[in-house]
Amino acid sequence: MDVKESLAAALAPLCGVDADALNEWFEVPKNPEMGDLAFPCFRLAKTLRKAPPLIAASLKEQLTLPAGIAKAEAVGGYLNFFIDAASQAGSVLTEVLSKGDSFGKSEIGRGKTVCVEYSSINIAKPFGFHHLPSTAIGNALYRIYKALGYNTVGINHLGDWGTQFGKMITAYRLWGDKPIDDYSIRELVALYVRFHEEAEKDPSLNDMARAWFRKIEAGDPEALELWSKMKDGTIREVKRTYRRMGVDFDSWAGESFYEDKMPAIIAELREKGVSKLDQGAEIVDLSEWNMPPCIIVKSDGSTIYATRDIAAACYRKEHYDFAKSLYVVAYQQDLHFRQFFKVLELMGKEWVKDCVHVNFGMVSMEDGSFSTRSGNILYLDDILDAAVEKTLAIIQEKSPDLEEKQSAAEAVGVGAILWSVLYNNRIKDVSFSWDKILNFDGETAPYVQYTHARCCSVLRKTDGFDYSAPDASLLCDPYSRTLLKAIEAFPAAVVSAAEKYEPYVVSRALMNIASAFNKFYYEQRIMADDPAVKAARLALTDATRQVLKNGLNLLGIQAPERM
Ligand code: ARG
Numbered sequence: 001m002d003v004k005e006s007l008a009a010a011l012a013p014l015c016g017v018d019a020d021a022l023n024e025w026f027e028v029p030k031n032p033e034m035g036d037l038a039f040p041c042f043r044l045a046k047t048l049r050k051a052p053p054l055i056a057a058s059l060k061e062q063l064t065l066p067a068g069i070a071k072a073e074a075v076g077g078y079l080n081f082f083i084d085a086a087s088q089a090g091s092v093l094t095e096v097l098s099k100g101d102s103f104g105k106s107e108i109g110r111g112k113t114v115c116v117e118y119s120s121i122n123i124a125k126p127f128g129f130h131h132l133p134s135t136a137i138g139n140a141l142y143r144i145y146k147a148l149g150y151n152t153v154g155i156n157h158l159g160d161w162g163t164q165f166g167k168m169i170t171a172y173r174l175w176g177d178k179p180i181d182d183y184s185i186r187e188l189v190a191l192y193v194r195f196h197e198e199a200e201k202d203p204s205l206n207d208m209a210r211a212w213f214r215k216i217e218a219g220d221p222e223a224l225e226l227w228s229k230m231k232d233g234t235i236r237e238v239k240r241t242y243r244r245m246g247v248d249f250d251s252w253a254g255e256s257f258y259e260d261k262m263p264a265i266i267a268e269l270r271e272k273g274v275s276k277l278d279q280g281a282e283i284v285d286l287s288e289w290n291m292p293p294c295i296i297v298k299s300d301g302s303t304i305y306a307t308r309d310i311a312a313a314c315y316r317k318e319h320y321d322f323a324k325s326l327y328v329v330a331y332q333q334d335l336h337f338r339q340f341f342k343v344l345e346l347m348g349k350e351w352v353k354d355c356v357h358v359n360f361g362m363v364s365m366e367d368g369s370f371s372t373r374s375g376n377i378l379y380l381d382d383i384l385d386a387a388v389e390k391t392l393a394i395i396q397e398k399s400p401d402l403e404e405k406q407s408a409a410e411a412v413g414v415g416a417i418l419w420s421v422l423y424n425n426r427i428k429d430v431s432f433s434w435d436k437i438l439n440f441d442g443e444t445a446p447y448v449q450y451t452h453a454r455c456c457s458v459l460r461k462t463d464g465f466d467y468s469a470p471d472a473s474l475l476c477d478p479y480s481r482t483l484l485k486a487i488e489a490f491p492a493a494v495v496s497a498a499e500k501y502e503p504y505v506v507s508r509a510l511m512n513i514a515s516a517f518n519k520f521y522y523e524q525r526i527m528a529d530d531p532a533v534k535a536a537r538l539a540l541t542d543a544t545r546q547v548l549k550n551g552l553n554l555l556g557i558q559a560p561e562r563m
Contacts, residue, residue: 002091003083004037006066014062015044035073035080042077052077085481089540090472092484096543104494104550109150112323115316116142116152119247120329122159123234123254124168124188127241129378130330133360133421133430138328139247139556140422140503141358147554148498153320157312158254160231164192166213169226170205171195180229185237188230189377217259241381244414246556258311262303265311269296274346284343294339309340310347317351324354326501331359331427358501361429363421366436388413390434391446395563398440402562411558412446413438419445422503422555423511443511445557448548451514455545456561458526462538470539471532479523480540483516487547494554503555510551517544 004026005019012019027038041055048055056074065072068091070084096103118138121127138154146152171191172180183191199205215223235252242248266282269275275282280299286292296307316325327337337357344352392409395402402408416437421430423443440446475484486509493509496502526537549559 003066003068003088007037007039007069007081010063010066011039011059014059016047017044029078029080034075036083037081039079039081040077041079085476086473088488089475089480089484092488093470093472093475093539093543096487096546097539100546101550103546104491104554105147105149106491106495107149108495109145109148111151113151113153113320114145115155115320115322115325116145116328117155117157117326118142118328119242119249120157120159121234121238123231124165124185124192125159126185126189126377127238127380129363129380129383132363132380132383132417133426134328134330135242135245135247135380136418136421136556137358137360137426137503138326139245140506140554141326141328141498141501143554143556144494144498144503144506147494150323153251153316153322154249155251155253155316156249158231158235158252158256160254161256161259161308163210163213165216165227165230166209166211167195167199167205168192168230169212169216169223170209172226180226181233183230183233185234186379188234241384244384244410245418246558253312253315255305255308255312258308258315261311261315262307265307265314266297266303268347269343272347274343284346286339286342289338289342291335291339291342294343306336306340306343309336310343313340313344313352313355314349317349322351322354324356326356326358328358328360331361333357334359356501358426360421360426364429364431366431366433384414384417387417387434387438390438391416394438394440399563404560404562408560408563411560412449412563415445415449415552415557418555418557419448419507423507424504426502426504445552448510448514448552449557449559450563451517452545452548452552452559453561453563454521455517455541455548458521458541459538459545461527465531465534465538467535467538467542470536472536474533474536475540477524479516479520480537483513483520483540483544486512486516487543490547490551506551506554510548510555513544513547513551517541 005023007026008019008022011022015022025040025043027040029035029038039056039059040052041059042052044050044055045052050058053074053076056077056079059079060072060074063072068084068087070082073080073082099105116138118141119131119135121131142152142154168188168191171194172183175191175194176183195205195209199209212223216227266275269282269284275284275296278285278293281295282297283293283295286294294306295304296310297303313325316322329337334357337359341352341355341357344355388409391413392405395405395409395412399405420432420437424430436442437444438446440450475481490509490513493505497505520540524537526534526541528534528537552559
């Protein structure tokens with residue numbers, strides 16, 4: 001039970017209100033000198049038929065202060081409480097240091113499954129900069145839900161089906177000059193571009209492409225082999241990029257996976273009278289909801305993106321029995337999601353209420369470097385490489401003696417990129433500049449990572465000094481208290497991030513901790529002469545190190561010990 005809960009329990013019988021309800025009433029006074037928690041008595045005025053200041057005064061009279069509360073003061077209509085700083089410091093330190101890597105974790109999701117679909121790149125297409133938000137946000141949500149005890153399923157819904165694969169095979173058979181396995185994504189993209197150029201001059205290429213796609217659909221061995229080798233090659237290549245970003249998936253079931261699950265869905269839509277024929281196509285009319293129709297089967301008999309999403313949603317429900325199914329996909333697809341969610345609802349799938357389109361804004365570079373205009377595409381790997389290279393230059397200047405410069409630069413450069421889409425409300429468009437994201441003194445991943453490394457460095461220099469039994473009453477100065485409060489807020493931030501599908505709640509919490517630590521570091525001598533003070537400050541440094549490491553880990557960002 002935390003102090004707020006014990007206060008609520010002590011107040012409940014005096015107020016005639018349930019303790020759980022009271023727990024939600026507390027406010028935090030704007031001015032910390034007024035106390036740490038404020039209880040608004042005007043909410044009781046009606047039932048107790050008394051003026052709020054009188055209620056505050058009489059509650060103060062009657063209440064026996066629970067442990068952890070130093071004093072209470074009635075001010076106007078509020079009863080303000082002052083938390084006993086020493087016992088708060090003690091409980092925060094014990095909590096963090098005893099839980100270690102588990103601090104921030106919980107079991108609230110036990111027994112529930114959450115599907116998180118993210119990244120969802122397209123085969124034989126660039127793994128581009130525009131995939132960054134989905135990949136980073138989805139990975140963070142995946143890790144956050146896992147930390148909360150949910151059974152999590154990370155899904156990469158690969159774009160691995162469609163007529164473009166007929167074009168790829170046509171191009172490869174005409175101009176390919178080595179085994180298809182040896183093609184990098186960039187080379188496959190070049191083949192694709194060439195196909196479009198040549199098809200302008202010779203439209204018959206398009207007929208060949210259609211024929212090849214039909215062969216893939218019909219299971220022709222040569223067509224299938226080329227298709228699957230292209231797919232394997234792309235996956236092999238993107239896995240390297242994912243590894244750099246701490247990203248992994250439990251399932252790579254892409255669009256093609258649902259091909260054989262489509263007929264049942266189409267039949268169900270017909271039987272339930274949800275779909276109808278319209279000029280040779282099968283559609284679901286959504287005009288009643290002010291949306292264009294959702295096309296299920298085109299007039300040429302082929303299914304489309306939406307059909308596969310309907311099949312995928314049903315499959316995930318059946319196979320994983322999710323409590324929640326998240327789709328981390330750009331807001332450009334808002335309409336698509338509203339359409340197929342509505343179709344699922346019309347099919348009577350009441351669980352569609354648990355499907356959430358976790359949308360996000362666009363990313364771009366402020367200074368226009370890496371411009372896409374000249375036709376070159378922004379590959380995510382190139383951005384990561386550039387970030388690492390620039391970071392290496394900074395590290396070479398800041399820490400010339402560091403041995404593991406390259407691995408630190410990799411951790412920090414990639415971290416900076418991930419953080420750029422994890423530090424704001426996800427729907428906001430982000431435009432970043434190198435100066436901003438690599439600023440070691442700004443609100444950046446490098447700043448948080450640097451603070452973590454600073455904690456590690458302080459702790460390395462203790463020469464075996466034992467700080468395992470700190471006297472927390474020595475941490476009541478304002479700098480220590482602000483830091484302790486920031487650390488204490490971390491577990492609730494993890495829960496709130498999951499509830500809102502917003503990793504920034506975690507990154508902001510980390511930022512608060514890091515900046516509070518740096519103020520503490522500059523204002524208080526950690527290696528104080530008094531061994532008891534030194535032990536308490538080292539324990540607080542260790543707790544800071546631990547929580548920063550845990551938080552960065554939830555965001556998929558590394559926490560190097562030296563940088
Ligand atoms: N592959 C698609 C794209 O790159 C994104 C897929 C989104 N997920 C989904 N279930 N529709 O645009």
